[in-house]
Structures are given as structure tokens and as C-alpha cells.
Amino acid sequence: MNASQPSILRLQQLGSALLQPFSLNLRGGEICCLTGTSGSGKSRLLRALADLEPHQGEVWLDDQNQQQTPAHLWRLQVRLVPAESQWWSDEVADHFPADYDPEDLKALGLSSDAMEWQVSRLSSGEKQRLALLRALAFPLKVLLLDEPTANLDPATTLRVEHWLKQQIARHRWPVVWVAHDREQVQRVADLELVIQDGEVQEMLIGSD
Amino acid sequence: MEVIELSWWQLGLAVVLVLMLSLLAFQARLGISRSLLIATLRTVVQLALIALVLELLFSVGSLLWVGLMALVMLLLAGREVMARQKRRFSGGWAYGIGTLSMFISSFSIAVITLLVLIGPSPWYTPQYAIPLLGMLLGNTMTGVALSLDRLTEQAWQQRQVIENRLMLGQHWTQAVMPIRREAMRAGMIPSINAMAAAGIISLPGMMTGQILAGTPPALAVKYQILIMLIITLGTGLGAMLAVMAGSRRLFDARQRLRLDRLHAPVG
Numbered sequence: 001m002n003a004s005q006p007s008i009l010r011l012q013q014l015g016s017a018l019l020q021p022f023s024l025n026l027r028g029g030e031i032c033c034l035t036g037t038s039g040s041g042k043s044r045l046l047r048a049l050a051d052l053e054p055h056q057g058e059v060w061l062d063d064q065n066q067q068q069t070p071a072h073l074w075r076l077q078v079r080l081v082p083a084e085s086q087w088w089s090d091e092v093a094d095h096f097p098a099d100y101d102p103e104d105l106k107a108l109g110l111s112s113d114a115m116e117w118q119v120s121r122l123s124s125g126e127k128q129r130l131a132l133l134r135a136l137a138f139p140l141k142v143l144l145l146d147e148p149t150a151n152l153d154p155a156t157t158l159r160v161e162h163w164l165k166q167q168i169a170r171h172r173w174p175v176v177w178v179a180h181d182r183e184q185v186q187r188v189a190d191l192e193l194v195i196q197d198g199e200v201q202e203m204l205i206g207s208d
Numbered sequence: 209m210e211v212i213e214l215s216w217w218q219l220g221l222a223v224v225l226v227l228m229l230s231l232l233a234f235q236a237r238l239g240i241s242r243s244l245l246i247a248t249l250r251t252v253v254q255l256a257l258i259a260l261v262l263e264l265l266f267s268v269g270s271l272l273w274v275g276l277m278a279l280v281m282l283l284l285a286g287r288e289v290m291a292r293q294k295r296r297f298s299g300g301w302a303y304g305i306g307t308l309s310m311f312i313s314s315f316s317i318a319v320i321t322l323l324v325l326i327g328p329s330p331w332y333t334p335q336y337a338i339p340l341l342g343m344l345l346g347n348t349m350t351g352v353a354l355s356l357d358r359l360t361e362q363a364w365q366q367r368q369v370i371e372n373r374l375m376l377g378q379h380w381t382q383a384v385m386p387i388r389r390e391a392m393r394a395g396m397i398p399s400i401n402a403m404a405a406a407g408i409i410s411l412p413g414m415m416t417g418q419i420l421a422g423t424p425p426a427l428a429v430k431y432q433i434l435i436m437l438i439i440t441l442g443t444g445l446g447a448m449l450a451v452m453a454g455s456r457r458l459f460d461a462r463q464r465l466r467l468d469r470l471h472a473p474v475g
Contacts, residue, residue, distance in 0.1 A: 050375060051462050071463035076377030086372035088386065138376060 006172035007062050007141045009049075009078075014057035016041070016048060021057055022200040024193070028172035031165075033185045035178075035203075036195035042178045043083065045195070046144045049176065050080040061141060079140040083147045083178075085131030087119040092130060096137050104133055107163045109156055124151040129160060136167060143168065145177045149184065161188055211421050223248065265334045274332045278315070278341055285310055285349040292353040295360040295470045297457060302356070302471075305453045309352050313446035314344045321438050343414070343435060344442045347399065351443035352450045355395030359454045360470055362387040370465050380463040384455045391454075395447030399440045406436060 006028020015021035018041045026032055034042050048055035051066055051074055059066040066074055089095060093115040105114050108129045122130065128151045136143075148164065149157040165188060168175050179185050185192055192203040226248050230241040265273055286307030296302035318341045322328065328336045363370065366387060373383035406412055415432035419425055460466050 052371060052374065052464055054464075067462075071461075072374070072377055072379040075374060079377070080375045082368075082372060082375060084368065086369040088366075088369050088373065135376065 007174060008060075009142050009174040009176075010058075010060040011049075012058040012060070014045075014048065014055060014059060016044065016053070016055045018198055019045060019195070020199050023057075026174035026176070028174055029169055030190045031168060031175045031177055031188050033177050033179050033189035033192045034195070035180065035185060035192060040195040041198070042195060043146050046080055046146055046176060046178060049142075049144055050075050050078050052080070076138070077141040078144065079135050079138070079142065080144040081132060081135040081146060081148060083150060085127050085134075087122075087127070090118060090120070092117045092119060092122070095130075095134050100137050104136075104163070107159075108133065109159055125153070125156065128152060129156075132160065132164070141173060143173045143175045145175065147178050147180065149181075157184070164188075223252070262334070262338065265338065269334055271330075271332050274334050274337055277334075277338060281341065281345055282307065282311055282314070285345045289349055289353040289356065293357045293360065294473045295364055296356070297360070297454070297469055298471050299469075301457055301469070305450055305457065306352050306356060309446045309449035309453065310345060310348050312449055313442045314341065314348045317438050317442045317445070318344055321434070325434060325438075340435075340438075344439060347439045348442045348446040350398060351395040351447040354398070355391045355447040355450050356454050358394035359387060359391035359451055360458075362390055363455075363458050363465070364467060364470065367465060367467055374463065374465070380459045381455075384458065388451050388455050391451045392447055395451070396440075396444055399443045403436055403440060406432070412436065 008028065009026040011022070011024040011026075013021040013023055024032070034045065036042055044053060047053040049059060051059075051071055061069075061074075061077060064074075064077075066078075087095060093100075096115065100115070102112055102115055105112055110126065110129055110133075114126070114130065117126075119127075128148070132148055145164075149160050152160060161184065167173075177188060179188075186205075189205055192205055194201050194203050226244070230244045230248075233239075233244065234241040261277070265277055286303050289306035289310070290296060290302045293302060297305065318337065319331075321340060322331045322337055326336055326340075331337075363384070370383050370387070374380065402410075402412075412432050412435075414435055415425075415428045418428035418431060423431075457469060458465060458467070
């Protein structure tokens with residue numbers, strides 16, 4: 001986790017069947033909120049950035065071109081956290097690095113023995129927070145969040161937002177954050193993109 | 209010891225017994241009579257036809273005709289593998305992967321067995337080559353079909369898990385590993401079970417046939433062991449090839465899970 005050299009994420013004429021091409025530069029530590037109605041293609045845009053879906057245009061991370069980087073190495077740096085997390089082993093700890101430091105569990109309001117929990121007994125809110133912790137437990141350079149607080153109560157939402165903003169500021173990751181809650185956008189966004197009828201438009205922060 | 213000649217009227221008597229069974233089932237309204245009759249008719253006709261083909265093949269005995277017969281068997285087995293898959297690969301890949309896996313495993317193992325292990329002269333003597341290949345292909349077909357079916361079905365069911373693993377930066381081979389294991393297991397279990405049960409729970413068909421035909425049990429058993437080992441080899445190698453090629457086909461060059469390469473379920 002190298003904090004000295006913040007990365008820049010550059011999207012050049014990025015587009016797909018549903019999305020008209022658009023360009024964007026995102027500096028390290030900047031949070032770009034992505035909004036729009038359900039089905040407008042927010043999640044698919046994140047998937048294109050992680051190269052999980054075919055798309056047009058180019059994506060650059062500093063001087064690395066997405067298509068010229070082996071796909072798994074790209075996704076190792078450009079970390080997408082999906083709206084619905086998936087778990088393939090019985091115990092929570094199996095999904096984390098062996099030397100994971102459970103210090104952050106408390107920051108998200110989870111008990112310190114959560115690593116020993118059974119996945120089958122997790123609530124949706126616990127799953128969502130553990131999925132965030134898991135995604136950030138492996139080294140990364142860009143963070144893509146798909147409604148990271150959708151299953152959380154208002155108090156926990158604020159807590160998770162606060163922790164995320166702290167992490168983002170410390171590591172200076174460029175962040176694309178899909179949100180549908182206006183207030184959340186006001187709280188976290190440095191800039192906002194709205195997808196409407198396949199067109200991506202930049203909004204002024206603070207306006208409605 | 210000579211084999212006791214079996215005449216047509218004796219076979220006819222066996223058929224009459226099956227007819228009586230179907231009549232009984234009909235009267236008890238068990239609803240199986242119709243399919244029982246059709247299957248009986250099929251087995252008589254199909255086996256009578258294959259007897260003609262084999263008689264002809266044995267009398268000619270040339271490599272060309274043995275090879276042609278082997279090719280026809282392979283292509284039919286390929287079709288069967290394809291038909292047994294619920295979500296099969298589109299665009300000829302289901303047929304291609306299945307048939308090629310069976311070709312590489314069954315044919316190479318049949319040839320090695322004939323050349324090195326049994327050693328008839330010439331090596332393609334149809335009395336040895338065709339039954340051997342038939343047993344190999346039949347079992348490999350089951351293994352390959354089960355493996356591919358499990359592979360594609362699991363990939364579909366676990367698509368979100370696979371993608372979530374990819375999102376965490378895992379290589380596609382790592383993300384698909386549990387499904388590969390599962391598919392391999394599905395393909396190999398019948399062979400492993402058959403070997404485990406052989407001689408205790410079941411007397412394998414080939415050995416029984418040889419003993420009926422007058423072969424001393426010790427020799428019949430040796431052949432049976434050989435057959436079961438090479439069947440396991442063929443099935444294992446075939447299933448492995450199919451799982452490797454099939455799982456590769458599930459991903460594209462950018463290591464994306466490409467379920468659009470599968471047909472919607474049939475049947």
C-alpha cells in the first residue's frame with residue numbers, strides 16, 4: 001500500500017451498447033459518485049472499468065493500459081466491490097489473507113471475533129461490511145463501490161462512510177461510488193456523474 | 209469347453225417371458241408395459257444388426273474397415289455426449305470438446321492396450337479392437353458427458369461467486385478451480401464405484417461373458433482387471449481433457465466469465 005504516489009484513473013471515450021462514450025480523469029483520493037435510475041447501467045459501467053464486460057474506449061491507470069495488462073493483474077489493482085457479495089467457503093476467515101489484522105472490524109461496528117463466524121449465519125448487513133473489509137484487505141490502487149451501504153441502517157451507514165472516506169484519504173485511491181441516496185452523494189462526493197438515457201453527464205456538487 | 213449353441217426358439221422363449229411380465233404390469237396398471245415392449249424390440253433389433261456388422265467386419269478384417277467402424281462409433285458417442293448436457297456450449301463447441309476429448313483418450317488408450325498389453329496380430333484384429341474400443345468409448349462417453357454437464361451447470365449456478373473471485377484479482381484458473389474439481393469428480397465417480405464394487409457386489413459383464421463362453425475364471429478375471437483399469441484410464445483422461453478445455457472456453461482472453469457461450473437449458 002504505497003501512499004506516496006497517488007494513482008490517476010483515466011477513462012477515454014469509454015462506452016458500451018447502453019452507454020454513449022464519455023471521458024473522465026479521476027485523481028487519487030477523489031470520490032466520483034455515479035447516480036441514475038435503476039437499470040441505467042451504473043453497475044455495468046463499474047464492470048467495464050474492472051474489465052468484466054466488453055466495452056469500447058480505453059481505461060488507463062497511470063501509464064498502464066487496461067487491455068495491455070493481464071486481466072487478473074488489472075483487477076488486482078482496480079478493485080470492484082459488488083452490491084451483492086459472494087462467499088465460497090464456510091468460514092469468514094477463509095476469504096481473507098492469512099495475516100489479516102482484524103483491527104478494522106471494530107471501526108465498522110463488527111465484533112472482533114467476526115473472522116471465526118460461519119458465512120451461512122451472517123446477516124445481509126454483516127455480509128456487506130465484511131465484503132468491504134475483504135475487498136480492502138488485498139492491496140489495491142483504484143476502488144469501485146457498488147452501493148456499499150445498501151443493506152445498512154442509517155447509523156451504520158454513516159459509520160461505514162466515515163471509515164471508507166478515511167481509508168480513501170489515507171491511501172489516495174481514485175474512487176467510483178455508485179449511490180442512489182442523495183444525502184450520501186452530498187456527504188461523500190467530490191464530483192458526480194449522472195447516467196440518463198445512456199448519456200453520462202457531470203453534475204455540479206451541491207445542486208439538486 | 210465349447211459354448212452351448214443358443215437357438216432362436218430359446219431366445220424366443222425369453223422374449224415370451226418378458227411379454228408376460230409386461231402383460232402382468234399392464235393388468236396391475238403399473239404403466240410400464242409400453243416402454244418395456246419398445247425397449248425389448250430395440251435391444252433385439254439393434255443387437256441383431258450389430259451382429260451382422262461384426263460378422264462382416266471380422267470376415268474382412270482390414271485396418272480401413274476397422275478404422276471406419278471406430279470413426280462411426282466415435283461420432284455417435286460425440287452426439288450422445290452433446291445430447292446429455294443441459295447447458296451445453298454453443299456453436300459446435302459442445303460436440304467438438306466432447307468428441308475430441310474422447311478421441312484423444314479412448315483411441316490412444318485402445319491403441320496402447322492393443323499394441324503393448326494384449327498384442328494380437330495384427331494389432332487391429334477386429335475381434336479385439338472393436339469390443340475394446342466399444343467398452344472404452346461407452347464409459348469415456350459417460351464420464352465426459354457427466355463432467356461437462358456438471359461443469360457448465362455449476363458455472364451457471366455459481367456465476368456470481370466466480371465473478372466475485374475475479375473481482376478480488378484471482379486468476380481465472382483459481383476462480384474456476386472448485387468447479388473443475390466438482391466436474392472431475394462427477395465424471396470419475398462411476399468408474400471408481402465400479403472398481404470398488406467389482407467382484408463383491410457385481411460380477412462385471414465381460415468377465416461373466418467370458419466364463420460363460422468357457423474361459424477359465426483366472427484368465428477371465430485378468431482380462432476384466434485390465435479392462436477396468438483401462439476404462440478408468442480412458443474415463444479419467446477424457447474427463448480431464450473435457451474439463452480443462454471446457455473451463456477454458458467459459459472464459460475469454462480478458463478472463464471474463466462468458467456464460468453467453470452456453471445454450472439455454474434444453475429439456
